[in-house]
Amino acid sequence: MFDILLRIQRTGSLSKTRPHAMKSATPDTLQAKLHKTYGRALCIRHVDAGSCNGCELEIQALGNPYYNLEGTGIHFVASPRHADLLLVTGPVSVNMEEALRRTYDAMPTPKWVIAVGDCAACGGIFGSSYASRGAVDNIIPVDVVVNGCPPSPTALLQAIVEVTASAPRSERA
Amino acid sequence: MSMDTLEHVAFRLPSNVTVSRVALDAEGWRRAADSMQQAGAGLLTLWGSDDRDRDGHFRIHAAYLARQRLWVIDHAMPTGTTVYPSLATLFPVADRLQRAVRDLLGMHADGGDGRPWLRHGGWPESVFPLRRDVDPAQAHAIESSAYPFVRVSGDGVHEIPVGPVHAGTIEPGHFRFSLVGEKVLRLEPRLGYTHKGVAKRFESMRLHDGHRLAARVCGDSTVAFGWAYCSALESMTATVVPPRAVTLRALALELERVANHLGDLGALGNDAGLAFGLTQFSALKERLLRRHAEAFGQRYLFDLVIPGGVSVDPQALALDALAAELASIERDVRELRTLYTDHAGLQDRLQGTGCVGQAQARALGALGLVARACGLEHDLRADMPWPPYDQLTPIVAACADGDVAARVKVRFAEALESLRLCRQWLGDMPTGEVCIELSETGPGQLGIGLIEGWRGPVMVALESGINGGIRRCHVHDPSWQNWLLLEWAVLNNIVADFPLINKSFNLSYSGHDG
Known part of the structure; x- marks a missing residue:
């Protein structure tokens, strides 16, 4: 136990050394912004609609001590019914089409959708075929696209902060 | 068909390892499977090909992994027929592979499970998308029906x-x-939810571009799949990759192994209730990824391995910084290993949980890391080393316990061993060019790439088409085999331990679904 405490003390707070691009988005300013919009934390649900697992790794990285997503008042939830924001990765495989629709439908409004990665943006290298519907936008309304293969955690974080600045497409429609 | 007879009639296939190929009739196919099993070789993968345009036949191909060689057995079904002898009674993994072959190509094994596997109703039962006369762009409306799971009945x-x-x-x-x-x-x-038609997509690509798709079959193993594809293509074209590129590829493969092991070790701590482990290991992984970005221009090494070499020649300064970071990570991993090992509460959750015995693991065809944690000391890097592993061979990590704790131990040992290999290569990095041009290759050639990725053996079977196109490309992820072990490992455990056991396997869905 003592060894663990010592190690924690030596590691210190790593989120102080955020990447340059995120300097404007300190945990405090982010938290204030989100609180203004929601009056509480931002809740995210992720669905892999056919990804290669590359984008998942970068989404998971948001939780590491350097990006410290939870520390900014953003957290991942286990049910779409608790979520404000849906992150979708991968081209939409035909085998995941129904699950993706159902997840989206289960979310309460207002709800935002971010298409994460080149495959979610346009189908990527897999394109459209007997097994793939291509872009996420072909299945559910998308508010913001984050390109990259995979996109960096910094790019993801910026999109998550920016997406809530305007009304979701689901509301506008 | 004894092994001696097979030796006699076999010919060598282009590959980064030793591969022997034999074409057999149905009886020979069956007897070869018997011989393989008796000789202790395991079925690695099965794939079909529609060669009706060429000679009127459908073909089924089996790859068997023996200790120091890969066997490829081909069987051309008589014209007008689509049935071949099932291998499911000899090799458990064959069942799902056969179901996948039927869903995509309409070729039937004469036994085994009749339920669809990759087809969830996204295309009609009468359509076989991988046949040559099926338009790749043709999409279908979904007609889903309930999947008949095996029901367990009894009191309670x-x-x-x-x-x-x-x-x-x-x-x-x-x-x-x-x-x-x-x-x-x-x-x-x-499974099959992430099936996105990789095999069909390959057939509309050129040989020199296919590595980009191979690299995205399973994103966490992008170096392994990319290298396997490039090995298949390079051996087919008799290309000798420059020494600096060979070393950089191996460096990338080991970095990929280290990054994945660090991620898993953290997640395993977390799933057992030690959030401290996740915080620590995810920070180590992030440090490594940032050095990747400095040295190779990206955090995950997609498309680093390209036909003829590698796409990035890292600066000496970035490699020095990487070496220093790896030394620091190594110290931290050693310290955290002691913390994990000495933590009674953690060990109580890991030991004896999700156990698979050695005999069972062998019978189910276990591969890679999971097999080594059941005491099966197989590792392609040591068993059939290709350059540069023929010069610097890793010490194979193994632990016979077969439980979650064993899979944690093997990860620690492998991460540290990979860090040792990286240190050696970074200290003695060859100079020179990092990529050379490939010569052209004619149609109808088959090349095999076989690489030990962080999960286990990753295979690519690549057949050239006309005008530099791909005729057929089959990829195999070791998760096919290891899903069977996971099903076995959870038996008699409590359901609440499933996340922990599942994480200790950390199998690929995308690599399996294709």
């Missing part, structure tokens, strides 16, 4: 359905648990 037996969408940021798949109280009586997975 109930089911828990989980997925395809899971509670965390992970890939999709469905698990059907049958339980009594909390005890798992049976786990039946249904």
Whole structure:
């Protein structure tokens, strides 16, 4: 136990050394912004609609001590019914089409959708075929696209902060 | 068909390892499977090809992994027929592979499970998308029907359905648990949710571009798949990759192994209730990824391995910084290993959980890391080393316990061994060019790439087409085999331990679904 405490003390707070691009988005300013919009934390649900697992790794990285997503008042939830924001990765495989629709439908409004990665943006290298519907936008309304293969955690974080600045497409429609 | 007879009639296929190929009739196919099993070789993969345009036949191909060689057995079905002898009674993994072959090509094994596997109703039962006369762009409306899971009956037996969408940021798949109280009586997975038509997509690509798709079959193993594809192509064209590129590829493969092992070690701590482990290991992984970005221009090494070499020649300064970071990570991993090992509460959760015995692992065809944690000391890097592993061979990590704790131990040992290999290569990096041009190759050539990725052996079978195109490309991820072990490992455990056991395997959905 003592060894663990010592190690924690030596590691210190790593989120102080955020990447340059995120300097404007300190945990405090982010938290204030989100609180203004929601009056509480931002809740995210992720669905892999056919990804290669590359984008998942970068989404998971948001939780590491350097990006410290939870520390900014953003957290991942286990049910779409608790979520404000849906992150979708991968081209939409035909085998995941129904699950993706159902997840989206289960979310309460207002709800935002971010298409994460080149495959979610346009189908990527897999394109459209007997097994793939291509872009996420072909299945559910998308508010913001984050390109990259995979996109960096910094790019993801910026999109998550920016997406809530305007009304979701689901509301506008 | 004894092994001696097979030796006699076999000819060598282009590959980075030793591969022998034999074409046999149905009887020979069956007897070869018997001989392979008796000789202790395991079925690595099965794939079909539609060669009706060429000679009127459908073909089925089996790859068997022996200790120091890969065997490829081909069987051309008589014209007008689509039936071949099932291998499911000899090799458990064959069942799902055969179901996948039938869903995509309409070729039938004469035994085994009749349910669809990759086809969930996204295309009609009468359409076989991988046949040459099926338009790749043709999409179909979904006609889903209930999947007949095997029902377990008895007093107090109930089911828990989980997925395809899971509670965390992970890939999709469905698990059907049958339980009594909390005890798992049976786990039946249904996979294929991320099937995105990789094999068909390959056939519209050129040989020199296919590595980009191979690299995205399974994103966490991008170096392994990319290298396997390039090895198949380079051996087909008799290309000798420059020494600096060979070393950089191996460096990338080991960095990929280290990054994945660090991620898993953290997640395993977390799933056992030690959040401290996740915080520590995810920070180590992040440090490594940032050095990747400095040295190779990206955090995950997609498309670093390209036909003829590598796409980036890292600066000496960036490699020095990487070496220093790896030394620092190595110290931290050693310290954390002691913390994990000495933590009684953690070990109490890991030891004896999700156990698979050695005999069972062998019978199910276990591969890679999971097999080594059951005491099966197989590692392609040591068993059939290709350059540069023929010069610097890793010490194979193994632990015979077969439980979650064993899979943690093997990860620690492998991460440290990979860091040792990286240190050696970084200290003695060859100079010179990092990529050379490939010569052209004619149609109808088959090349095999076989690489030990962080999960286990990754295989690419690549056949050239006309005008530099791809005629057929089959990829195989070791998760096909290891899903069977996971199903076995959870038996008689409590369902609440499933996340921990599952994480200790950390199998690929995308690599399996294709």
